Each structure stands twice: as C-alpha cells, then as structure tokens.
Amino acid sequence: MSKVRTSAVYAINIIFLTLVSVSIIGAIALIPDLFTQISGWVVGIVDVFWIITVACILSKKLRLFISQMIRSVITKMRGYKKFVLTITAFIIVIWQIFLVYNLSGWSGWDPSFLTAAATYKVVEDSYFSVYPNVVFQLFINHFVWILTGQQSRETLIIILNLLNILMLDTALLLLLKSLRKLFNGRYLCETAVLGLLIIGLSPYVAIPYTDIIAFLLSSIAIYLVVVLKNIRSKQKRVFVLISLGLVMVLSYMTKPSLLIFYMAIIIAIVLFLNKSSLKNCFISSLILTITIAFSVFGIHYFMAHQDYININHEMREPATHFIAMGMTGKGGFNGKDIKDDTSIETYKERNDANKQKIKKRLKKFGNVTNYQKFLFTKQINNTSDGSFAWGVEGGFLKLFDINDNIGSRFVMKMYAKNGQALNNTFEFRFLIQIVWLIVLVLCWFSAFINNRFSIILKLTIVGFMLFLLLFEGGRSRYVIQFLPFIIMTIPYGIMAIDNLKKKI
DSSP: OHHHHHHHHHHHHHHHHHHHHHHHHHHHHHHHHHHTTSOHHHHHHHHHHHHHHHHHHHOHHHHHHHHHHHHHHHHHHHTTHHHHHHHHHHHHHHHHHHHHHHHOEEOSSHHHHHHHHHTOSSBOOHHHHHOGGGHHHHHHHHHHHHHTTSOOHHHHHHHHHHHHHHHHHHHHHHHHHHHHHHHTTTTHHHHHHHHIIIIITOGGGGOOSHHHHHHHHHHHHHHHHHHHHTOOOHHHHHHHHHHHHHHHHHHHHHOGGGGHHHHHHHHHHHHHOOGGGHHHHHHHHHHHHHHHHHHHHHHHHHHHHOOSBOOOGGGSOOHHHHHHHTTSTTSSOOHHHHHHHHTOOSHHHHHHHHHHHHHHHHHHHOSHHHHHHHHHHHHHHHHOOTTOSTTTSTTOEEESOOOOSHHHHHHHHHHOGGGEEOTTOHHHHHHHHHHHHHHHHHHHHGGGOOSHHHHHHHHHHHHHHHHHHHSSOSSGGGGGGGHHHHHHHHHHHHHHHHHHHHHO
C-alpha cells in the first residue's frame, strides 16, 4: 500500500505542478500589457518598490536595517495586539462598506435575473428551469427581500451586498482559524495579508451572486474538516459531521462543483486508510449519509409544496451542454449554443444534440496536440487573471449613483471608470495581478509538502482546474469558489521555501 500511496502522491504533484505552472505562465504574460496602460501614480509605486528591492539586494547594511526596523515594529505591536487587530478589522469593514455603497449597481448578467425575480410574488421565469442550480440563491434573495420589508430592488441589492461582507469576513476568519490549528500560528500573518489583498478587499462584495456564498461554504467545509481531525468527544464529532453533511448539501445546491473537495477527501482517505481507522471511517460515513439523505428529502418535500416558483425540469440544460460550450472559442459562454438548445423542446433531445456537438468539436481539433494547445490556452483563461474577470461579463456592472467626492472618484477610477465596470480598470488589474502571481507561486511550492491535508488541498485544486477545463470556463471568476483551497496552500508554500533555504 505504501508504494501505491507514494506513486499516487507523486502523480498528484506532477499534475498539480503542471496545471499551476500554466497558470503562472499566463499570470506573468498579462503583466506587461497591463503595465503599459496604467496611470503614472501606479508606475511611481512600482518604481519605488523596485528601487528599494534592488538596493536591498546590493546593500547588506540596508537589508539588516529594514529587517531590524520591521522586527522592532512587530515587537512593539505585540504589546497592543488586540488594539491593532481591532483597528485593522474596523478599517477593513469600513472599506468593504464603502465599496458596497459606491459600487452597487445594475448587472446585465445572472445577478440581475436573481434580484429581479426575488421581488416577485410568484416567479414564472424559464431562466430558473434552464439553470435550476441558482434557485437556492433566488430563495435566499427572496427571503431577505421579505425579511427587510419588501423594499425596492435597488435597496435589496445593497442589502445583499452588505450580507456579502458578512459572509466574506466570516469565511476569511474561518480560514485563519483553520491555519492556526494546522500551523500553531506560523505563517498566519503572511497568509492573512495575501488573503485580504486577493479577496478580502475585493470589489466582488458589490456583486450579489453565488461566488461569495460558494467561497463561504468552501471555507466552512475546510474549517469543519480541520476541527474534525482533533476532536475526541463523540458528541462533538457527531455534531461536526452533521454540520459537514449539511454544508455538503448546501454546496451542491449552490455550485455542484463544490463537491470536488469532498471527492478529494475520499481519495485521501483511501490513500491513507489503515485497519485502526476503518471503524471511525464507517461511522463517520454513516452519519454523513443519514444527514444528506434527510436533507435531500426535506428539500424535495419543500420544493414539492412551495408555490413561489415553478420549475420545469424538462427545460434544464444537460451536463453535455456545458462540456460542448467549453470546447469552443475561449472555452467560456457561447450565445449560439444557448440559442441552439432553447430551440430543442425535450431534455433528452438536447442531451443527444450536445453529444453530437461534442463529437464534431473533438473532430474539428484534428489531433491530440491541437486539443492540448486549446486546453493550455483555456487553463490560462480559467485561472491566470487575478482580478477574477472583473468587468469581463457582458454588462458586468453599471453603478446606481456616481458620487463626486474624493473617495468615490478613487473607487470609480480603480473599479468602474465612468460609472461602469469594464475590463479597462488597468490600475486595479495590474496591482491585483502582482498579488495573484505571488499567491500562485506559493501555491506551486506547496507541492513539496506532502502531509495528508496538503494532499487534500492539492487534489481539490487539481479537481477544480480539470473541471473547468472539461466544462464551461473561459474566465477566472470561477476561481473564487475554490479560492479558499488556494489560500490554504500559501503557508505550505512558505514552509517549502523555508525548507529549501535551510538546504542551501
């Protein structure tokens, strides 16, 4: 079994390194073009950073001075730890609220359908029959609308975005708590800073869609798995397993692809299974199965007896539709494929038509190498953009109001020039691209740490990347759903670099 395990871990690392390497190549390739289009003040920041970096490389005295200064500041801050953390948290939340009130607006894609339908008394919309996976988000939106007094749609969007802040901050706190348990506080600061920069301060808090919910559910799942590892009390273990089962069901209802994490856990359990853990695995599986069964039954019962929305299951898109869509253009959304499918009446006929489309598109590649080239480019499109495709979707975001104060002008300059979020926000995209490149490099180095949990993380990331290569992808917004797993690889990457330094 040990030889099989070693070979399996080796294979996982090879695939992981290959996929993340392609993402890094794509991330680097985006930087020159973004740099040529940024404002002078961002170039100034880059210049200052570059001068300091070069000076530190050339001067040992400067390196020691900066190192001592940083250590001195950290030492002094330790005496005011709670105060510093409180002030930092306060500033972060204020910034997030500021983003919500200055960036909330109308979208020309999925969030718009969800917020519009949430304000109806009864929904008669074929969109939800075609895409039943967003019905869970619709019910959340509708519940919030009722709970807050059935306000206008504009007010509902702002409220949902404020809830995004709560979900995002909760998710980040759970990730940090997980890291504290895994690393006893080591690498916590570095991971927290990179996590905040890449998503915590992100403008995505102003988009009321499933991305932030998926981020939260992934973070909860990670935390529960980490907690489960060290629980000795039977009652607490049962509670955590039931909670994990519920999160699994909610994950499937939000984005079915979130189940990849649980598949990764199963693979890791099989790899590390021994006789002493068989009983625990069986009992845990039984509790999870019962929880999932009861949850699914409850959901089916609720859907059968609710009268808010009518779902015609015959209209839903088959998985083959998203596979076919992912095989053309950039591997993303394809309006012609949507039009083709809507003209076909039954689910079976649509599925058969898409199977034929897949065969034709495979044949069109001509040979394996052409398909490999396509997948290489698609992997870059799927994962290399650190802005997570901010402003890329059609009619991405048009602000409710354009305020004329300094703060609002700065927010618009960074995220929504002239009141619209397009892909011309070069300052934001350049700065966040540097952060994303650092995150990807640390993720790459995590391949050289091979404990059980790091293997689960790598399996999950590989699973998500392969999923996006197989199905509809084409832009990096889909990365947000598995970003918690990438963030969790950061300390492993730093640990691997530290180990490498010691050897050198």
